[in-house]
Amino acid sequence: MxxxxxxxxxxxxxxxxxxxxxxxxxxxxxxxxxxxxxxxxxxxxxxxxxxxxxxxxxxxxxxxxxxxxxxxxxxxxxxxxxxxxxxxxxxxxxxxxxxxxxxxxxxxxxxxxxxxxxxxxxxxxxxxxxxxxxxxxxxxxxxxxxxxxxxxxxxxxxxxxxxxxxxxxxxxxxxxxxxxxxxxxxxxxxxxxxxxxxxxxxKKSFESIKIGKIAFYNQLEMPLEKAYDYTSMVMTKNMQTKDAKEGVEAFIKKRAPNWTV
Amino acid sequence: MxxxxxxxxxxxxxxxxxxxxxxxxxxxxxxxxxxxxxxxxxxxxxxxxxxxxxxxxxxxxxxxxxxxxxxxxxxxxxxxxxxxxxxxxxxxxxxxxxxxxxxxxxxxxxxxxxxxxxxxxxxxxxxxxxxxxxxxxxxxxxxxxxxxxxxxxxxxxxxxxxxxxxxxxxxxxxxxxxxxxxxxxxxxxxxxxxxxxxxxxxKKSFESIKIGKIAFYNQLEMPLEKAYDYTSMVMTKNMQTKDAKEGVEAFIKKRAPNWTV
Amino acid sequence: MxxxxxxxxxxxxxxxxxxxxxxxxxxxxxxxxxxxxxxxxxxxxxxxxxxxxxxxxxxxxxxxxxxxxxxxxxxxxxxxxxxxxxxxxxxxxxxxxxxxxxxxxxxxxxxxxxxxxxxxxxxxxxxxxxxxxxxxxxxxxxxxxxxxxxxxxxxxxxxxxxxxxxxxxxxxxxxxxxxxxxxxxxxxxxxxxxxxxxxxxxKKSFESIKIGKIAFYNQLEMPLEKAYDYTSMVMTKNMQTKDAKEGVEAFIKKRAPNWTV
Missing domain, CATH: 3.90.226.10 (2-enoyl-CoA Hydratase; Chain A, domain 1)
Incomplete structure (x- = not known):
């Protein structure tokens, strides 16, 4: 170049x-x-x-x-x-x-x-x-x-x-x-x-990737039980995002999802 | 069904x-x-x-x-x-x-x-x-x-x-x-x-599987030295079970073992 | 025998x-x-x-x-x-x-x-x-x-x-x-x-293997950030050894290194 x-x-x-x-x-x-x-x-x-x-x-x-x-x-x-x-x-x-x-x-x-x-x-x-x-x-x-x-x-x-x-x-x-x-x-x-x-x-929901990628490396260094406590909390929060609500809705209705970004 | x-x-x-x-x-x-x-x-x-x-x-x-x-x-x-x-x-x-x-x-x-x-x-x-x-x-x-x-x-x-x-x-x-x-x-x-x-x-000794399976997942989350301390204790206890005594005896005498359960 | x-x-x-x-x-x-x-x-x-x-x-x-x-x-x-x-x-x-x-x-x-x-x-x-x-x-x-x-x-x-x-x-x-x-x-x-x-x-530098092997098993049991702090210190010390100075010099000058032992 x-x-x-x-x-x-x-x-x-x-x-x-x-x-x-x-x-x-x-x-x-x-x-x-x-x-x-x-x-x-x-x-x-x-x-x-x-x-x-x-x-x-x-x-x-x-x-x-x-x-x-x-x-x-x-x-x-x-x-x-x-x-x-x-x-x-x-x-x-x-x-x-x-x-x-x-x-x-x-x-x-x-x-x-x-x-x-x-x-x-x-x-x-x-x-x-x-x-x-x-x-x-x-x-x-x-x-x-x-x-x-x-x-x-x-x-x-x-x-x-x-x-x-x-x-x-x-x-x-x-x-x-x-x-x-x-x-x-x-x-x-x-x-x-x-x-x-x-x-x-x-094409994936960037909001969910953002949540998941950070959580992945965090939980990897925790003992099992703590990792489950942590990710249970992460998934609960994730489910409150627009993307998760839209994605689950779209899945149930068998249509393509529309992500926020 | x-x-x-x-x-x-x-x-x-x-x-x-x-x-x-x-x-x-x-x-x-x-x-x-x-x-x-x-x-x-x-x-x-x-x-x-x-x-x-x-x-x-x-x-x-x-x-x-x-x-x-x-x-x-x-x-x-x-x-x-x-x-x-x-x-x-x-x-x-x-x-x-x-x-x-x-x-x-x-x-x-x-x-x-x-x-x-x-x-x-x-x-x-x-x-x-x-x-x-x-x-x-x-x-x-x-x-x-x-x-x-x-x-x-x-x-x-x-x-x-x-x-x-x-x-x-x-x-x-x-x-x-x-x-x-x-x-x-x-x-x-x-x-x-x-x-x-x-x-x-x-056909294995269930008593030993019980001891070993629990110990396996426990030791997996420990640092090496602690894992050895823990499993040394586990093996010592394991050797006091009827199955281990029978199994070791059977092995030495080249016969099949009879497990407790 | x-x-x-x-x-x-x-x-x-x-x-x-x-x-x-x-x-x-x-x-x-x-x-x-x-x-x-x-x-x-x-x-x-x-x-x-x-x-x-x-x-x-x-x-x-x-x-x-x-x-x-x-x-x-x-x-x-x-x-x-x-x-x-x-x-x-x-x-x-x-x-x-x-x-x-x-x-x-x-x-x-x-x-x-x-x-x-x-x-x-x-x-x-x-x-x-x-x-x-x-x-x-x-x-x-x-x-x-x-x-x-x-x-x-x-x-x-x-x-x-x-x-x-x-x-x-x-x-x-x-x-x-x-x-x-x-x-x-x-x-x-x-x-x-x-x-x-x-x-x-x-044929490798034994001094560097000695430093590296011990560090390897030590860092393996640390969380990521601590492992990096530790090995950054290890590499800094390693670079002060005769072998590292000789090895880096030899590499730059494209000649074979002469190790201390």
């Missing part, structure tokens, strides 16, 4: 928000600058009701290579700077979960270290067959300790340990078997598949 | 307790009435030592479609009624875990929303090849927030999110890949498979 | 520590003696920086059959002795996680009960195609309550319950599908595969 911005965005069909990591010559690294731009962007769309789904893409051939190691090196004389980098990155990753919109990682290329963490932090992930996933920190003496927080909450421990200890690239097919991603597709069908799933999601 | 009861039950072979959801024309919905009947039934067999395994079946073609939406609608003017419905349902689901007997979901047909939660709440699940699983709340503006509590404790988050956000039906084969169910079978082998696994379970 | 020691060990290539369960006629049971010997051995190598990877093997045809039931029986008149056995065993299992070195279970034969727990407790597991995994306590009236602590933290609940309730042997292929193990191999390639993965691991 002809821009020198490291982060691009555009709206498709009025409600699909496409974010593009755009520093391809450096393999789209999660520099502090990019992290802060992503944070700013997420914060700015959090309350935008027109946006119903977020796509996280990249200008190829990489998806995201993780932290910018030259930057990490330049920060290494200051614990404060390093700590700030990892905390800002963690905050940005957690913000993905707090967004009301579903966030879909659209991976075409390598997703390594914090780049792999980014994929893990999204709600849904789709990847081309030739994409790779990796936690290579062990190869440079800097274990992928923050990336593993997100990834180990999506895949089971033996698979995670294999990735962390060997630092090996794993294929998209294996990443799907690990449950790190949802779908693997031929490159020629990549955009069609992304649009297909986006189109499905934008 | 010629009855108008929405819940049937019978004992097979003296120790297999078969529960049948029996409101097929309405797709066996989890109405408050059915929830309370299930609760009552579970409570009544909790201490029945003759019952060694519980099968949860349905009068087809559906397994269970979730809450009765007409009822949900009729409750929607009262937060108290709605909240009571979801709490009673949650309590019934948790009771399945607290039963000493293994509960096997025998799914032939659609298991949707709270119906899918019911499958997730059972200890083991077997389904016919043509069965489907779904969390379709997002399609009617009422996110499957209570169902996801049970399901997200059985499957990994990316798979769960895909189900919740798309509201799509997933096949029995995919549900097995998700680890929501254990076995998929041709319809013609369905009853044979259910009997085969039931027959295996009723 | 010509020794009568129940636990053997040797160093391969200067940094691979091979531990061999060596009581084949009794199927390598985890007697209190073996548990204490393993504990002692683990404690003695914990601070040995020459050892970079630990292999847990067996003298065949069994890997490990679990507790010694004759011993369990002899302890059964004393709750104190039984409790001590299970606690010492649990402690030994937890020590595997606390070792700085990656521990690879190399399974060729049956891994049952506490033997299966041993496999689950290792960081990585590789098994021959003909190996089997089993939690057979239910068959002798003594539910596998301590083994399930380790196993249920590696596999999903429905799979775990199937193993626990049926007591059935599951194949290496199925154990891989359950994510209990990482790799299944033909027996003729077993040692080659073990060496291949060991050789990969010993």
């Amino acid at each position: 002809s821009t020198n911005k490291i982060l691009l965005n555009k709206i498709i069909k009025g409600s699909i928000f496409e974010i593009i990591l755009n520093n391809p010559s450096k393999r789209n690294p999660l520099s502090l600058e990019l992290i802060l731009e992503l944070q700013h962007l997420f914060d700015s769309i959090k309350r935008n009701k027109k946006i119903k789904v977020i796509l996280l893409k990249s200008t190829g051939p990489s998806f995201c290579s993780g932290h910018d190691l030259k930057e990490v090196k330049s920060f290494s004389s200051s614990n404060k700077k390093l700590s700030n980098l990892f905390k800002k990155c963690s905050k940005m990753m957690m913000t993905i979960r707090e967004l009301p919109q579903p966030v879909i990682a659209c991976v075409d290329g390598i997703a390594a270290a914090a780049g792999c963490q980014l994929v893990a932090s999204c709600d849904i992930a789709i990847a081309t067959k030739t994409s790779f996933f990796q936690t290579p920190g062990v190869n440079i003496g800097l274990f992928c300790s923050t990336p593993m927080v997100a990834i180990s909450r999506k895949v089971l421990p033996k698979d995670m340990m294999y990735m962390l200890l060997t630092g090996e690239k794993i294929s998209a097919k294996l990443a799907k078997d690990y449950k790190l991603i949802n779908l693997v597709t031929e490159k020629k069908h990549f955009h069609k598949k992304i649009l297909a799933i986006s189109n499905k999601l934008i | 010629s009855t108008n009861k929405i819940l049937l039950n019978k004992i097979i072979k003296g120790s297999i307790f078969e529960i049948i959801l029996n409101n097929p024309s309405k797709r066996n919905p989890l109405s408050l009435e059915l929830i309370l009947e299930l609760q009552h039934l579970f409570d009544s067999i909790k201490r029945n030592k003759k019952i060694k395994v519980i099968l949860l079946k349905s009068t087809g073609p559906s397994f269970c479609s979730g809450h009765d939406l007409k009822e949900v609608k009729s409750f929607s003017s009262s937060n108290k009624k709605l909240s009571n419905l979801f709490k009673k349902c949650s309590k019934m689901m948790m009771t399945i875990r607290e039963l000493p007997q293994p509960v096997i979901a025998c799914v032939d047909g659609i298991a949707a929303a709270a119906g899918c939660q019911l499958v997730a709440s059972c200890d083991i699940a077997i389904a016919t090849k043509t069965s489907f699983f779904q969390t379709p709340g997002v399609n009617i503006g009422l996110f499957c927030s209570t169902p996801m509590v049970a399901i997200s404790r059985k499957v990994l988050p990316k798979d769960m999110m895909y189900m919740l956000l798309t509201g799509e039906k997933i096949s029995a084969k995919l549900a097995k890949d998700y680890k929501l169910i254990n076995l998929v079978t041709e319809k013609k082998h369905f009853h044979k498979k259910i009997l085969a696994i039931s027959n295996k379970l009723i | 010509s020794t009568n020691k129940i636990l053997l060990n040797k160093i391969i290539k200067g940094s691979i520590f091979e531990i061999i369960l060596n009581n084949p006629s009794k199927r390598n049971p985890l007697s209190l003696e073996l548990i204490l010997e393993l504990q002692h051995l683990f404690d003695s190598i914990k601070r040995n920086k020459k050892i970079k990877v630990i292999l847990l093997k067996s003298t065949g045809p069994s890997f490990c059959s679990g507790h010694d039931l004759k011993e369990v029986k002899s302890f059964s008149s004393s709750n104190k002795k039984l409790s001590n056995l299970f606690k010492k065993c649990s402690k030994m299992m937890m020590t595997i996680r606390e070792l700085p070195q990656p521990v690879i279970a190399c399974v060729d034969g049956i891994a049952a009960a506490a033997g299966c727990q041993l496999v689950a407790s290792c960081d990585i597991a590789i098994a021959t195609k003909t190996s089997f995994f089993q939690t057979p306590g239910v068959n002798i009236g003594l539910f596998c309550s301590t083994p399930m602590v380790a196993i249920s933290r590696k596999v999903l609940p429905k799979d775990m319950m199937y193993m626990l309730l049926t007591g059935e042997k599951i194949s290496a292929k199925l154990a891989k599908d359950y994510k209990l193990i990482n790799l299944v191999t033909e027996k003729k390639h077993f040692h080659k595969k073990i060496l291949a993965i060991s050789n990969k691991l010993i």
